[in-house]
Amino acid sequence: MAEIQIKNVAKRFGSYQALHDINLTIADQEFMVLLGASGCGKSTLLRIIAGLETQTEGEVWIGGRRIDHLPPRERGIAMVFQNYAVFPHLTVFENIGFGLRMQKLPNDEVKRRVERTAELMHIEQLLGRYSGELSGGQRQRVAVARALAMEPDVILMDEPLSNLDALLRLEMRAELKGVLAESNTTAIYVTHDQVEAMSLADRISVMHEGRIVQAATPVEVYRNPAERFVAGFIGNPPMNFLPAASADGGKWQVAGEIYDGPAAANGVEFAIRPEDIAPADTGLPAKVRLVEPLGAHLLVTCDVDGTMFRAILESDLQVKPGDMLKLAPQTDRIRWFDSSTSLAVA
Amino acid sequence: MNARLLPYILILPVTLFLCLFFLYPFLLVAKQAFNNGSGFTLENFQEVVGYWKFPISLKNTLLLAAAVVPVQLALALLMATMVNKMQKGRDLILYVWTIPLGISDLAAGIIWLAIFEQSGFLNSMMSGLGMIDRPMNFLSYQHPGIVFLAIALAEIWRATAIMLVILVAGIGLIPKEYYEAAEVFGASPWKRFWRITLPLLRPSLQTALVLRVILAFEIFAVVAALGGTLFPVLMGETYAYQFDLLNSGAAAAMALIILAISIGFTLIILRALRVPKGAQI
Known part of the structure; x- marks a missing residue:
């Protein structure tokens, strides 16, 4: 069970208010997309949940446990970064196994999990390579495999497809949806691409100027925008x-x-x-x-x-x-x- | 101008300069070392290697490098990591830490001599605290350990900053996302240093170590100031051959031996810290 509760979270950078009083509950195994234009605070919110940023006010709970004071490694999360952050000095195998090694799992367990997730992401033939020898799409697969290998309660994704070309993005989107649906994890996915949001999300949280203006199913957000901003933001062309x-x-x-x-x-x-x-x-x-x-x-x-x-x-x-x-x-x-x-x- | 020729034309002046002032003198030194006036010979090498002071000065030089370089490496890494974590005042701290770089090695030796000599700061302090009754002569043949320690300290004080600036630049090149990913996937600060910083710093570590190790084998002025003849090193012996004994053939042979040792260690360092193809940042 990994329900995520965000309670009254606010974030200030100096005098700039990046997030205002965010309240959001994400159900266990739900796929939640944070959607908004750049600078709306969606990445900041994700990084607060990950523990890479500290909120100025408010609380974050995962699975009934308050985690906002814990370091990232004690939060039961895994993350896929926008620039993949696949370690260049490690092979694909060691990249996928990085988190497992940090948990000091026995070698055969690491091997079993790495091979299984590599197979899931169709990169089993790349395990011996370094990231410098991979294409952007392959690196992306390694980054996702590294997160899945952790078998985390929550997987966080920060614009994971934005650096891929259009065709690859479409292919990875479908694959990601399938893989995550089978993994039984709660997912939070940050994007500025509304088509991506629509196609992946169980629910979309539309963010604007540091606030969540609407959190609802894709169809609801599209058909019944709660605010004029949402109506003008969602849909191409918009309302x-x-x-x-x-x-x-x-x-x-x-x-x-x-x-x-x-x-x-x-x-x-x-x-x-x-x-x-x-x-x-x-x-x-x-x-x-x-x-x-x-x-x-x-x-x-x-x-x-x-x-x-x-x-x-x-x-x-x-x-x-x-x-x-x-x-x-x-x-x-x-x-x-x-x-x-x-x-x-x- | 032909675009294919242009790069070669542009590097021509510096190539000529290096040939004239580096390669040519080097060939002259090599000729001097391998020539006794009547043709090719190894006499000069046999002479310097056979001399009783050679094994001592070789041992001293290597010991000093072995004692100084690891300490400097550790210090430079620690300082670079600290500087990199600073939000403000980073440049100021860097400038202060690199001040010793601007001081010549002989001056550095004299500064430390002022601390360790019989009427130096250390003696005044210790007698002021009542630890000793009368001034001690630390830098004498009775205290070889203290002589070694004083030289090592002076070297660490003087030349750590050269590694520091290289490592600070190198750490700055490592993208922040790798640290964030390592943090999320369970690496403690210590593990992040060992598993991310050090491996990704290998190119800078190579440069810093090669430079520092070569300089360590060329140590001369600091030793001359603090140890005098108590602590013979290879470069000191070279100087003695050239200027005291007026045996330039032997001096040339010594210079080539130091060069060979430097090249040997450079190759070892390059090999040990090699970054496999495809594993660069």
Whole structure:
């Protein structure tokens, strides 16, 4: 059992507040992704859990044991680093076995575990090599194998795929997901790549300016962003936003059209994902600015009520810049955000 | 300008300089050592090796190197590790620690002579504390151990910094992530030093040790100041042949013997601290 609890964790570097009052519980064997732009504090949070950084305030618990005062080696964790940190002076075998040797396990046990994890990561033929003789992808596999060989309760990964080329990243992503699912460990994975986050995570914690703005399943984060920031960050292209003017009793006027919205009296913004829009006889009046064929779809950038608005439309649709379209949003996919608090309102 | 020729043209001046002022004199020395005026001979070598002081000076030189270099290595590693951990004032400490480097070896010998001689600081201190009744002559033939110790101390004080600066630069080249990974995977600070710092420092250790060992075999001025004739070393004997006995053939032979010992130890150090291909940082 390795449930991770982060309680009121804050971190200051001098006068800079890197993390504000973080509270997060990660269930045993859950795959949690910390997602955010660079500088949002996601790596700092991971390093606090690892013990490589000390929090200014708050507590970290793993498996019902408070560990934030312990050195990294007593926390029951293993880590995969962004630059792999595969020791250059040791062979692949000794790299994978490094943690086991530190635990003073008998030689045959080290050998058994190293060979098993090497096989799992398909690097059994590289055991005698040094890291200088490996490709980036192979080094990455060694770094993951070294972590898995520890049979840790918790595995921490700091942008582990960001130094690989696009094709390799895709391949490793799928493999990592499979291997970790079988290993029964709790995983925390830091990335700035939302596609990676979506495809790997059981739950995503979206971070922004040192805070967790939403922690939910990938579908929930995508469909029901808790904040305008999440809506604008997740999705490629992200959600469209349009100003809305109040028309009586939960009705709002958006670019001249009336839609059912929240009853709140405050100002709200209308939001819709580009793929939840279709051309129709009535709808938002849009002037086409740019048409980008993406193969399966067309990405159409338009001007709606003076605001940039993107729609993903059927690829057989005949449109060209300058055309006027009526774009009808799928009404159950419309989301509303409070203009003053930026929070989602129903 | 032809781009392929350019590098060779650029290194030409320094190559000429080295040929003129290093290689040529070296050949002259070699000629002197192997020539008695009528042709090739090993007489000079037989003479210097057969002299009764040769085994003593060889033994003294090797003993001194064996005593001084390991202590300097340990000290330099300790100091480099400390400097590397410092957040502030690192440069200041480094400058202070490297001051002895700016002092000539003879001056260093004289400084330590001022401590150990009969009217020196050590005698004043010990009599001030009531430990002795009258000044002692530490640096006499009655106390060979103290003579050796004084020379070793002066050498350690004078020349540790040369290793220190090389090792500080070398430790600075080791990426921080290796230490973090080692820490996460269970290595204590001591284990991190043995399993990460030392192996990854091998190239710098090579340079520092080669330089230091060669200098240790060339020790002369510090010994002359503190030991005089009580503690013969190879370089001192070379000097005596050249300037006291006016036997430049023998002096040349001694110089070549010291060179051979230096080359031998250099090869051993390079071999022992070799980094396998593919295992570099």
